Amino acid sequence: MWFAQGAKVPLAAAGRVNALMSDSAASDDSDLRNMVHPGTTVAASSLAAAELTxxxxxxxxxxxVLGYEVAGRINTAVIPGLREKGYHGCIVATFGAAASAGRLLGLDSIKMTHALSLAASSVGGIMAAAKTSTSREYHAGLAVMLGMEAALAAGRGYLGEPTIFDAAEGFFHIYGEGPKAPQVQRMCADKSTWHILTNMAIKMVPGGHTLHAIAEAAVRAAREGDVSSGDVESITVSMPGVTKLIGPQYPEDLVGMIHSSAFFLSSAIVKKDFTWGQLSMSNLSDPSIRELLGKVQVGPPPRQDLERFCEGGIVSITVKSGRTYTSTVYAPSGYSLHGIDWADVERKYKSLLPLAGVSGERISSGWTLIRNFDTAPNASALTSLL
Structure with missing residues (x-):
């Protein structure tokens, strides 16, 4: 297990615990189409399986990469049904864990088919719970455990139902918009339907990914007007399809903060920045931030350039003099299509690892290894540094 001084547990248990700990920092990646977080599951399952093999x-x-590809293509087939029906993205991320573990466990195509079929019969996760509790982290661990258990079972000869995805009352029917085998087959073959370089984004700050771009817009607008928090009359946010504030307007704990558009915007304006340390209890109780929470309101959704928005938004800050400062951010930093800078990833890594008690020397060695991970002899070269 990571951050546990070399403690050892069975394979699927290690993947589960490591995924839960990874997800608890609310700093993973996202398929921006519907906020599936595959990185946690594919990394945790791959490193655990690789330590065994x-x-x-x-x-x-x-x-x-295989885990991302499998999760991304299955996800394509359940958009928009998965989110509209209230299911959490861990349901899709489970397949990433199954595929990644299955690859390293040496499953052939037939056994991999059964691993994915077994995973399809095992999944679970409700969005409502993930927004209001630590069920989100539990979901991440569950997805890895179920995916890895499916791969292990298939490797031992356990058989699933190969038609479970496109059958009537099968996976795509339940979680998507109905059985649609021909369309799904085309989606799996057509690379234009999903691509890691056009749909994925890495979080460059913690918290709900839907809120990152509007926090960036708030920072830009506040800097442009050199806005003082005491001079703010109103804060208006506009996002495609959004007609009410996301999350609680007055969060009271960490779970509330990471899902609160009011907190993201208020904190970004007060600090004129949004960094890895922003989501803290001290900021939650900051009088300047608390004062702005009630001034956040939702404006009409944008009508122009809708194709450019990818979890982006428009933020307008009106000050008491009557002037308004507006900024638009179409997609959050870390969006793969815009390019990802290694310096930003390094900043993220070196901001988070000290929170787990990892020494500076190990953090530095780990970062060097990550930059050259394709040449690493084994998984333990990295996990021994955690």
Missing amino acids: GASGGDILDAI
Whole structure:
């Protein structure tokens, strides 16, 4: 287990605990189409399976990419049904864990089919619980455990139902918009339907990914007008399809903060920044931030350039003099289509690892290894530094 001084547990348990701990920082990645977080599951399952098999860094990266591809394509087939029906994205992320683990466990195509079929019969997760409790982290651990258990069972010869995805009352019917085998087959074959470079984003700050772009817009608008929090009359946010504030207007704890558009905007304006340390209890109780929470309101959704918005939004700050400062951010930083800078990833890594009690020397060694992970001899080269 990571951050546990070398403690060892069974394979699927290690993947589960590590995924839960990873997700607890609310700093994972997202498929921006419907906020599935595959990175946690594919990384946790791959590193755990690789410790068992002795796979190299290059093999681990292959397994991680496969997990993204499988999760991304299955996700395509359940958009928009999955989210509209209230299911959490961990349901899709489970398949990433199954595929990544299955790859490193040496499953052939037939056994991999059964691993994914078994995973389809095992999944679960409700969005409502993830927004208001630590069920979100539980979901991440559950997705890895179920995916890895499915891969292990298939590897031992356990058989699933190969037609479970496109059958009547099957997976796509329950979680998507109905059985649609021909369309799904086309989606799986057509690379234009999903691509890691056009749909994925890495979180560059913690919290709900839907809120990152509007926090960036708030920072830009506040800096442009050199806005003082005491001079703010109103804060208006506009996002495609959004007609009410996201999350609680007056959050009282960490779970509320990470899902609160009012907190993200108020904090961004007061600090004129949004960093890895922003989601803290001290900021939650900051009088300047608390004062602005009630001034946040939702404006009409944008009508122009809708194709450019990818979890983006428009923020307008009106000050008491009557002037308004507006900024538009179409997609959050870390969006793969816009490019991702290694310096930003390094900043993220070196901001989070100290919170787990990892020494500066190990953090530095780990970062060097990550930058060259394709040449790593095995998973333990990295996990031994955690």
